Amino acid sequence: MSRPTPRVYDRLRDLVAIPEFRADPSSRESAVIEEVFTGEPLAEIPAGTAEDVVAAVERARAAQVAWADREPADRVAVLKRFASLVMRNREQLMDIVQAETGKSRASAQEEVLDCLITARHYAKTAPALLAPKRVQGMLPGLTKAVVRRHPKGVVGVIAPWNYPLNLAATDALAALAAGNAVVIKPASLTPFCALAAADMLYRAGLPRDLFQVVPGSGRTVGGAIVENVDYLMFTGSTDTGRTLGRQCGERLIGFSAELGGKNAMIVAAGADLDEVAEVATRAFFSNSGQLCISVERVYVERSVAPQLIEKLTARVRSMSVGPGYDFEAEMGSLISRDQLDTVSAHVDDAVAKGARVLAGGRPRPDLGPLFYEPTLLADVPEDATCFGEETFGPVVSIYSVDSVDEAVAKANDTEYGLNSSVFAASDAEGEEIAARLRTGTVNVGEGYVAGWGSIAGPMGGMGASGVGRRHGDEGLLKYTEAQTIATQRVMHLGGPSFLPRNRWQKMLAPATDAMRFLPGR
Structure with missing residues (x-):
């Protein structure tokens, strides 16, 4: 290496x-x-x-x-x-x-x-x-x-x-x-x-x-x-x-x-589940999940949840993890002992409270001092730390919901509003769902790259996820600093010299009101 x-x-x-x-x-x-x-x-x-x-x-x-x-x-x-x-x-x-x-x-x-x-x-x-x-x-x-x-x-x-x-x-x-x-x-x-x-x-x-x-x-x-x-x-x-x-x-x-963010992915019935499983590895685990706009929550309609869970579990378990200055590993290391401790604590807390580990869930000291497996959790209870708090690591929780409406409500049920992801049967359906989400960027058919990489559009957070925008x-x-320079020509607001002041003042309000008929007013 x-x-x-x-x-x-x-x-x-x-x-x-x-x-x-x-x-x-x-x-x-x-x-x-x-x-x-x-x-x-x-x-x-x-x-x-x-x-x-x-x-x-x-x-x-x-x-x-x-x-x-x-x-x-x-x-x-x-x-x-x-x-x-x-x-x-x-x-x-x-x-x-x-x-x-x-x-x-x-x-x-x-x-x-x-x-x-x-x-x-x-x-x-x-x-x-x-x-x-x-x-x-x-x-x-x-x-x-x-x-x-x-x-x-x-x-x-x-x-x-x-x-x-x-x-x-x-x-x-x-x-x-x-x-x-x-x-x-x-x-x-x-x-x-x-x-x-x-x-x-x-x-x-x-x-x-x-x-x-x-x-x-x-x-x-x-x-x-x-x-x-x-x-x-x-x-x-x-x-x-x-x-x-x-x-x-x-x-x-x-x-x-x-x-910060606690970004959600919504998967509607009719979505291409094989595509979801493939895109999700990037959406979840780019930079080992240490990414403000990475996905930490997945809400999937119950009718397709078993199939998606099976595909996601298999794909996450197959991910290549390790060090190296080449493109062989799909996921690298965490950056510090603090991050490793946080990730381990979030997973251990969730498991102790009833969550199931579908994939990962362990540190990997055999790979390097700060490696942790890409981790997929199910049945995470609401009192688990990782249910609502940002983990900022390779840990994702998946939840079954009865409808898209429920998925949208749960995705929006957070103080954060940075990024979200939607997969549906069609682009039109995905865009309709996206418009209901309270996040600064929404990716339809992607995890985060489409929104982030569209540099001409503004990128930033709603709620506790930020102030202002970068990009665009x-x-x-x-x-x-915007500066307006206004130059008054011919006649000032006091009116023309040939009109008495009181007459000009009486004309001013009706004249101002009449300007609404001008183009652009």
């Missing part, structure tokens, strides 16, 4: 936004990053401080002024070059992602391809989105109104460990295209993925101070980012999102967050 060479990490480590560390690595504390598959050390990374964040934001703020003055077409040229570099360097990028996260090669490739398509999407759409737009003015023909878009300034990104390359890069790409600078805190377990994104951006021609990576703890580095930036993008747990949202509210800065027009425009 090969892995990235130490030279790769030495080169990336020099990109950390702590200038003195590059000259004197002994000047501060550092953390050892381990290869997840084996637990062996990969490299050391410096620990940032609040002072490092302040300095990074100051450099970013100074550099952002000139960046914002550049034409959008000039800025997105960097995104185009970034996309080309990602494509050319995809094998090494996948190696780094796998080494830091332990995920399968296929899941690592999803990250790389997401960087590619997101960069190309915003490179294509940003200039038009950011162009000044003429809108209807107050008085037709007399009021010219134009909406302009200004960047927020310095955007803070607090990135997660589960998809540490694309969720470090792609949120930043939209912010950069809009004319902002970015200061990012990567997850403590996965700093080199964010540094790999920085490497690609710098090589694409982005001035270094416009994208700076400050590793360190959430409390220290993350807290300092919230206190110093002009907008915050966060991906992580709902509890942390609530805390950060309150802090951003106190400062009156914008905040966007993708948070909203994913870029949220990093801007």
Whole structure:
């Protein structure tokens, strides 16, 4: 089993936004990053401080002024070059992602391809989105109104460990295209993925101070980012999102967050059960289930439940699990001992309360220190922890229901609302069911990839699953301030000079009401 060479990490480590560390690595504390598959050390990374964040934001703020003055077409040229570099360097990028996260090669490739398509999407759409737009003015023909878009300034990104390359890069790409600078805190377990994104951006021609990576703890580095930036993008747990949202509210800065989920799949009678069983392995177990939009609950109509359970059980039991920097394994490792403990506790709790294990249900130390089998549960009672709480691991519960109506009600019976999946006898039936689900994305005939990969559409959560959206027009425009410039011509609101003021005021209300007959009113 090969892995990235130490030279790769030495080169990336020099990109950390702590200038003195590059000259004197002994000047501060550092953390050892381990290869997840084996637990062996990969490299050391410096620990940032609040002072490092302040300095990074100051450099970013100074550099952002000139960046914002550049034409959008000039800025997105960097995104185009970034996309080309990602494509050319995809094998090494996948190696780094796998080494830091332990995920399968296929899941690592999803990250790389997401960087590619997101960069190309915003490179294509940003200039038009950011162009000044003429809108209807107050008085037709007399009021010219134009909406302009200004960047927020310095955007803070607090990135997660589960998809540490694309969720470090792609949120930043939209912010950069809009004319902002970015200061990012990567997850403590996965700093080199964010540094790999920085490497690609710098090589694409982005001035270094416009994208700076400050590793360190959430409390220290993350807290300092919230206190110093002009907008915050966060991906992580709902509890942390609530805390950060309150802090951003106190400062009156914008905040966007993708948070937790307890995502459901609905299988209606008439669905192709063989297709469901095949798609489900990705929907359930991509990145070992450590995916905000992966499915953890399945509601299947009772008339076809036995057949689906049989097919799903067989398919899950046949999955290939293990380490390796190739495409042989369908599922890789969990990322940490904490995740392994959580998954084990959820399964053990459910079984102790009466759940049946249809497939999996055990750690696999023979494969590596943090492996757990893909697990399918039935008869999970409502008092089991995994019934309503997000496991964030390779554990899925299946439930029989009497009707689609019951399935929809149960799928919606949660504080979360991130993603869902529907399989039915036809696309039309699936889309009708999808429209009744309270989630930010719904995939008909798929698990999560169709919704996530449709970059032109907004992606995010309802309820406790998030605030704001990434992707689509909203994913870029949220990093801007809208400014309306209204120019009054010929006559102001006080009326024409030849009319007495009292007569003009009496005419104003009927005239305003009559404007409803004009086009667009």
